Amino acid sequence: MRRNTFLQSLTALAVAGALPLTARAGGNFKLMLPANPGGGWDTTGRALGKALQDAKVADTVTYDNKGGAAGAIGLAQFVNSAKGDPNALMVMGAVMLGGIITGKPPVSLSQATPLARLTSEYNVFVLPANSPLKTMADVVAQLKKDPGSVKWGGGSRGSTEHIAAAMIAQKVGVDPARINYVAFRGGGEATAAILGGNVTVGGSGYSEFAEYIAAGKMRAIAVTSGERLPGIDVPTLKEQGIGVEIGNWRGVYGAPGITAAQRQALIDGIVAALKSPSWAESLKKNDWTPAVLTGDAFGKFVDEEFASLRDTMTRAGMVS
CATH class of the missing domain: 3.40.190.150 (Bordetella uptake gene, domain 1)
Incomplete structure (x- = not known):
């Protein structure tokens, strides 16, 4: 109109x-x-x-x-x-x-x-730039070894990144009840925790992390879309053998x-x-x-x- x-x-x-x-x-x-x-x-x-x-x-x-x-x-x-x-x-x-x-x-x-x-919008999972882990495969290996040692940081309990983390655990054979999820009240707090290395892996909408990914302060390791996002060279979870898609x-x-x-x-x-x-x-x-x-x-x-x-x-x- x-x-x-x-x-x-x-x-x-x-x-x-x-x-x-x-x-x-x-x-x-x-x-x-x-x-x-x-x-x-x-x-x-x-x-x-x-x-x-x-x-x-x-x-x-x-x-x-x-x-x-x-x-x-x-x-x-x-x-x-x-x-x-x-x-x-x-x-x-x-x-x-x-x-x-x-x-x-x-x-x-x-x-x-x-x-x-x-x-x-689809979510992206990122690692702090100085993390010893480099890929989602590294995160999964650590998750299987000791679920509690992997701190997932993101939005409030029940957020799409929280759900995605639980679904990833389930798909790779880890009890989702054992994931160590750290909930933050807002995107700013989550970003600060990731940049400070206070969580192992962070999740949010791509737009919230884009500037930090571009600046090399975060390493993007997976997106939750069914196909790669246009213009964004980050593999999907499905590409990496993890059958999870969530928007x-x-x-x-x-x-x-x-x-x-x-x-x-x-x-x-x-x-x-x-x-x-x-x-x-x-x-x-x-x-x-x-x-x-x-x-x-x-x-x-x-x-x-x-x-x-x-x-x-x-x-x-x-x-x-």
Whole structure:
């Protein structure tokens, strides 16, 4: 939808009384980023906020970083404080589903309103540049010898890199319950731990480690995609004889209790933002793959992902 058409649609809704003043284009948006600064949700949320302004959907965007528990702390604050707010948004993704499954928080994602899936990204596993281990084969050999001696560093418990580590262990004949996984509240903390040699191997979205890989400070040893990522010379796990493929997607939710008209206005605004030059620049800069899915179709996708992820994590011994 062209921006002028989008703005005209919002105006018509407002005149008809279907759209409250606060949900019109050019409002003041509040964006919950349920992670510490420096990670994928933080980067995604700020890129989305910039795109909303670029597309003239929002006049201003304020950000609230609330890390911990794979996003559950931020989710709880969002659910409890943003009810009925048509300009409140929250970034989320596959990591939050895993965290909810393992952490069983008192709030539910179903209390918020699904709006849109934005991107998909595969993880990369890296070693500190000065590590005595050089390849994924070295990591696997050490894992088989002494599972606890291999410290896997990444996002919160239940993150895609945590799940991938458990799946790798299972595939190579190691009890996934014996992996030594070190969870961090945000991408910045995980990066610092890897660079400092405080973990054996680190995992995250490729974009979060790209500059350190390019600078020779980290050695990329595997990606979790089915095929090599375009322009990135890093072998897949499958190439190395480990049958693991897992992706990370990110999306955005609205507040609990908003009306159908308010929800549609937000979806239309997000779609407009995703067509902006600002968002195109963010996709290119961060090596994100567009994966747009909106409304009820997105809600159904989340429900199916939740069920599939719970099954995978249970079979991997991560939850009972």
